[in-house]
Amino acid sequence: MSKWAPVRYADGRPVKFWNQLAIALVFYFGYEYTSQLASGSTSSARRNALWEVSVEKRLHFFVEQKIQHFFLQYLWLIKLSNFFYVTVHFILPVVILVLLYRRDASRFLRYRNVFAWMTAISFVIFIVFPVMPPRLLPASFHFIDTQLKFGGAGKLDATLMKEAGNPYAAMPSLHFAWAAWCALGGYKVIKSKLLRYLLLADPFITIFVVIVTANHFFLDIVGGALVLFVSMVLAGIKKKNMRVDSGWFNPIQ
Structure with a gap:
């Protein structure tokens, strides 16, 4: 496909950019809506978090907590992790979607559907099973809210995070799920070997980041x-010879 050729479905219809943008906005406002639904569920979120702790202990x-406290001695790494947490998670999926849209129509549509399913399922879980992140647990657990204490994300610090987004959306870890999605979806459309390796490393970097910043439990990562x-x-991502307009989820086309 030519670099500037329009992206098309298997039947020749163009994939309209504005329709794809509309889909993205639906999921964005859906996330904001789940944030409102989850407000006031502090007791449930704490109870579910303590349940996760008990499972991990068993x-x-x-x-x-041990991992976080070991790395607290490297303040530069903690601040870098804080910055990574509130930036890469939101920027990289957009970059990957744009690359997929421009370079591989079939792959774009398949992984767009995966992204939509993944985010929608997570929204439901956030509502029915809110989980408090480690950083918000009682002081007796000795977790530290690194963004609140050390910063490193500039204006996107802990204050902003408390005002925007769902604070009890720890399970599943969308940070990990989106990072893994980026690696799987974007690997074949990135030409630079170095960038490919960095993309494949992103899920593992994300695991490190969400743990040292006390934003997720390991069980949340498994959930993601x-x-x-x-x-x-x-x-239907595993189906061989799948048409680009197939799959259970084909939103506004």
Whole structure:
């Protein structure tokens, strides 16, 4: 496909940019709506977080606090992690979607559907199963809110995060799910080997970041991986020779 050729469905119809933008806005405002629904659910979010802690303790991998406290001695790394947490998570998926849209119509439509399913499923979970992140647990757990204490994200610090977004959306970890989605979806459309390696490293960097900043439990990351897997199944991403206009979820076309 030519660099400037229009993106088209299998039947020849163009994939309209404004329709894709409308889809993105629906999911953005959907997230804002779940934030409002989750407000006032502090007790439920704390109870669910404590349940996750108990599960991890039984499985002998409740180590988030130890990991965070080890890396607190490297303040530059903590500040960099704070910055990464509130920037890359939102910017990279947009970049990948644009690259997919311009370079591979079939791949764009498939991974757009995966992204839509993944985000929609997460919205539902956020509402029915709110989970408080480690940084908001009682002081007896000894987690530190690194953005509140150390900063590093400029204006996108803890104050902004408390005012915008759902503070009890720890399970599943969309930070990890979106990072893994970016790696899977964007790998084949990025030509630079260095950028490919960085993209593949992003999910692992994200795991490190969400743990040292006390924004997620390891169980949340597992949840994010499961949501991504289910979304790929629902979107038919594994079907061979799948037409670009197939799949369960084909929003505004």
